[in-house]
Amino acid sequence: MHTDAEHSPSPLSALRARLSGRCRPPGDKSVSHRSLILGTLAVGETRVEGLLEGDDVLRTGEACRKLGARIERLGPGSWSVRGPGLGSLLEPRETLDFGNAGTGSRLMMGVVGGHPIKARFDGDASLRKRPMRRILDPLVLQGARVLEQAEGGRCPILLQGTAEPLPIEYKTPVASAQIKSAVLLAGLNSPGRTVVIETEASRDHTEKMLIHFGARVVSEPYGEHGRKVTLEGRPELRPSQVRVPADPSSAAFPIVAALIAEGSEIVVEGVMTNPLRCGLLTTLAEMGARIALENVREEGGEEVADIRVTASRLAGVDVPAARAPSMIDEYPILAVAAAFAEGETRMRGLSELRVKESDRLEAIAAGLKANGVDCEIIGDDLIVRGGAGRVKGGGNVETHLDHRIAMSFLVMGLGADAPAVVDDDRMIATSFPNFRALMEGLGARFA
Numbered sequence: 001m002h003t004d005a006e007h008s009p010s011p012l013s014a015l016r017a018r019l020s021g022r023c024r025p026p027g028d029k030s031v032s033h034r035s036l037i038l039g040t041l042a043v044g045e046t047r048v049e050g051l052l053e054g055d056d057v058l059r060t061g062e063a064c065r066k067l068g069a070r071i072e073r074l075g076p077g078s079w080s081v082r083g084p085g086l087g088s089l090l091e092p093r094e095t096l097d098f099g100n101a102g103t104g105s106r107l108m109m110g111v112v113g114g115h116p117i118k119a120r121f122d123g124d125a126s127l128r129k130r131p132m133r134r135i136l137d138p139l140v141l142q143g144a145r146v147l148e149q150a151e152g153g154r155c156p157i158l159l160q161g162t163a164e165p166l167p168i169e170y171k172t173p174v175a176s177a178q179i180k181s182a183v184l185l186a187g188l189n190s191p192g193r194t195v196v197i198e199t200e201a202s203r204d205h206t207e208k209m210l211i212h213f214g215a216r217v218v219s220e221p222y223g224e225h226g227r228k229v230t231l232e233g234r235p236e237l238r239p240s241q242v243r244v245p246a247d248p249s250s251a252a253f254p255i256v257a258a259l260i261a262e263g264s265e266i267v268v269e270g271v272m273t274n275p276l277r278c279g280l281l282t283t284l285a286e287m288g289a290r291i292a293l294e295n296v297r298e299e300g301g302e303e304v305a306d307i308r309v310t311a312s313r314l315a316g317v318d319v320p321a322a323r324a325p326s327m328i329d330e331y332p333i334l335a336v337a338a339a340f341a342e343g344e345t346r347m348r349g350l351s352e353l354r355v356k357e358s359d360r361l362e363a364i365a366a367g368l369k370a371n372g373v374d375c376e377i378i379g380d381d382l383i384v385r386g387g388a389g390r391v392k393g394g395g396n397v398e399t400h401l402d403h404r405i406a407m408s409f410l411v412m413g414l415g416a417d418a419p420a421v422v423d424d425d426r427m428i429a430t431s432f433p434n435f436r437a438l439m440e441g442l443g444a445r446f447a
Ligand SMILES: O=C(O)C1=C[C@@H](OP(=O)(O)O)[C@@H](O)[C@H](O)C1
Pocket: 029, 030, 031, 103, 175, 176, 177, 178, 179, 181, 202, 203, 328, 329, 352
């Protein structure tokens, strides 16, 4: 299946534009994956509204079906999930193919790891490069066994889960919501308590949604920036209603586009403003961006807001490493904003960017250089010296099967002197299938 995607790239270029109007980005990817997974672990019908119908999430849905869930699309973004329930999952007969999705594959490893079933995990060329030992190590402590794996603990992986996961206390080696979530999801079927400690807090959607589905989860501060999360095993998960707010990581693209494209003013509606996802907004505000949160309200257990953005003169800033977990997927688009800023932006502590869909640190630097932007990587830091409102553009950007690299450099083209070209736009469908239409609705020009 993945071979098609790899064999016929679809290049796209973006031209200078002025943006105006209102838009609503699709549902949050993290919440969407989790709504299907938790729906599968609850007995009865879970209804999801605003599900992200991107390839990553649809593959999680396919995997849940292979474990015994009945999943139906009732209308656009509206889905019904009927789970067999915790402890009653079926052993899948076929490989669970997660395509490009780190989140889907890693969370489902946690689910399988906590059940007495065996499953094979695989994905595309990008997913096959991503490190999975970080997930397998704690799962083995919980009692799962890795029967087969590619070199370095990579997919394809054959995982044998356990009927009775051991209650463990686990300190994550890096700030990662995927590691935390895999351990908690495996721990759901444990007779005891599972504790995950992180020294830097990562996004907390799993904890919040587990509580929404009826589990007992306590999250306490740990050290200066960390959290200690305790889950009581074998909860009675009840089917629930989930309303998925708009994805702040997708909203980041129109937001930065409006900041850098002269004369623009837009409103991005219904965006989740969970503090553990808001590092980009904090950073852009420090850079002098004219961004206002309007109509702040609650939707589906999360705070959401309409975000008004006016084109702005930006100034370079120093982004501390401690902010990385709250904006981990936003560095490619922040680097584009930094390219248009006046002065130097230093983004610190980006080692995790090397193990995303591509080596994002290298991919960002190469894309910036191709478009005439002065930048360098020093250790795990990225330094961008901005053009004070001007970027040459005209570059050809290699996207390496990475949706965020593709969208970021298309946004760059909307503000650059010459069009920016990305070598392949197909991966955009993994997280933001209507990216092009939504941006064109605001006045963006692509060819
Ligand atoms: O848990 C999640 O939904 C995610 C966690 C992050 O990954 P890490 O856990 O590897 O930081 C993020 O990059 C990814 O897009 C989504």
